[in-house]
Amino acid sequence: MIARIVLDLPLTTVFDFAAPGLGGDAIGRLAVVPFGAGKRRAGEPTPTPTKTQIGLIVEMVETTDVPPEKLKAIIGLVPRVAAFTAADMALFGFCARYYHHPLGQIALGGLPPLLKLAPTRAEPDRAVRVSEITDAGRAALATLPSRSVAQRSMLEMLAHGPVAEVELKRRHLRATSTLAQLVKKAWVVVREEAASNIPLKHSADDGFFSPHSLNAEQQTAVQAINAAHGSFASFLLSGITGSGKTEVYLHAIHHCLLQGKQALVLVPEINLTPAFVRAVSQRFAHANVVELHSGMSNVPRLDAWLAAQRGEADILIGTRLAVFTPMPRLGLIVVDEEHDASFKQQEGFRYGARDVAVFRASNKLCPVVMGSATASLETLQNVAQKRFTQLTLTARAVAQAALPKIDFIDLNIERAPDGITSRLVEAIRDTVARGEQALVFINRRGYAPALVCAQCAWMPECTRCSARMVFHRGGGNNGGQLKCHHCAAQRRAPAACPKCGSHELVAAGSGTERVEEALEAALASSVPAVPPIRIARVDRDSTRRRGSAEKIFSAAAKGEVDVLVGTQMLAKGHDFPKLTLVGVVNADGGMFSADFRAAERLAAQLMQVAGRAGRAELPGRVLIQTRFATHPLYQAVASHDYNKFAQIALAEREHAHLPPFSFLALLRAESRNKEALADFMQQAAKDAHAMRGGEDVSVWDPVPPTLARKAGFERRQLMIQAGSRRSLQTFLATWLPMVRAQKVHAVKWVIDVDPQDV
């Protein structure tokens, strides 16, 4: 037999290999194959292939055009990994057609690295630390005082059987110290055990799902989703922060598990949502909950993937890449914060996890639930066209929590020398004086977006990108650093202007560092004096180390931080019960971008960040510094009416014939060679025009993107706009082979279907 195999290569080729002893049931299996010619060894007639790759068997046939002397045989099948199912293969096939990307890269690109690294070597069994309750522990459980909450809940969990340490940590907030206390009392013993001996928890037993009571709206939503079980249906669950979306997800997941099915939950950024993961693990104490995201180390990532693929995991929570994880019993997909830009992969295989999730649900006949307070305009249009059912939650879960009051500080009138007005500083001071917390949101990290020579207006630019260097002070006394936010370039800030020699270099504009510094200075010198205020900065620089973001957030949740200053990382779902004031320092930047989605993103971000204020019994307030307070976008935000904004924005999009009223694809190309790039784009445009793809396909001229040069590469893009998905796909299917045929090696290019950033 001949196995037809795709590899993780930028080629659409399917390779033939001899596969003696294999039959049709090998389709969907991963195989190790020799690939690439090895060195010719002395005395041997033919080169011995030294390189191997893993590939996916897509077809088994009896004949091949490859001459026998050139036909190589597969080395073996990857053990431990069951065949991808027909549904998995259909998902890969759909993506290959829709995104015009090689099947091999789609199927193999997202696999756990360990699966690809040493596929033939048998893995040694790992030792895992396991905790087990003792007889004394069981006896203690009966008499333990109720105030020992942490110890009790851990003992209760262990009473059902031994649990791996990693599992304890996932389910308990301070697992290490609680476990140490239990061991000291001899209520629990910790021993090492071979990983393969640990029984897998797999049970849809609902004994440990502790349902919280639902309000009428939540009940309606849960009923609608549950009624769709076993069939394809798409839902938009729309509700503001605190309206109880999570509880709806949990009930729907519960129903799904009771039917013996698996649930897939996609979240924007898992490191920012540890509380969500913990909530799911705790509420389904008997289910097997696994996480999957690219930040995981190799072994747990492989374990999680295998557990999902074998059907052993009940709930998989992951980032966009998890949308491809095989799940044979899949019964429900949840996409939380569906508007989030991180669901679109921005390099290589540029898929949109939201759209892939919908395809997967339709193919697997299960419901898909998109959750958001600020749904994407694409999803809202799907609701308008009755492709999605909208389920709305209006009530805030905590009854007393009213919506925060939103006011504007007019930057045409008030000065903001370091980015922050004195009115905002005063509001922060008053808030902290009352024992409450404030959050200052600024969508720019670093100290200042530019450094300017006051004499000759020289500004440092990145030598590799068409962008200014951002000035970072970084707290040190080294005079600061210049960093490019588009490539890794970094250099020391000059003491004098290299052009005119002037020492008068001025930081222009402000970022998180500058606002933090200005706030510290203003509060220290404030009259009447206030006790020292604890400020924490949250941006990519301050949270580079693993777990540091969670550390800051948990300190803030405990009330150990008075003021948080940070970027959109703060907009995500953290709950700070004493947070009553949100200040937005510079929102206007997002309004005048060349990207037609900028306003949508800004509105979503402002609504999210405003939702942080006043979540418990304390009323919240939001102050937005802007020059354009009367703009419809800000007015919609002020009245907490995202729908109003969305209606205006949708009307604008329809008028301009932009998505969701048209469908786009972007040919993105880059090269170090400017002439080769220009020629390539000209030819691609010429081919496209020559095709006359029908009346509803327009071909735009090749243009440089906003960042015309990145890391030494010149960049150009060409947009195709179509009236329907079908006509866009028909056009691409004919045009892309012509683009591919150019074979210009100096130019790298990709096709981006449904691009997010244009």
Ligand SMILES: [Zn+2]
């Ligand atoms: Zn100068």
Ligand SMILES: [Zn+2]
């Ligand atoms: Zn750069």
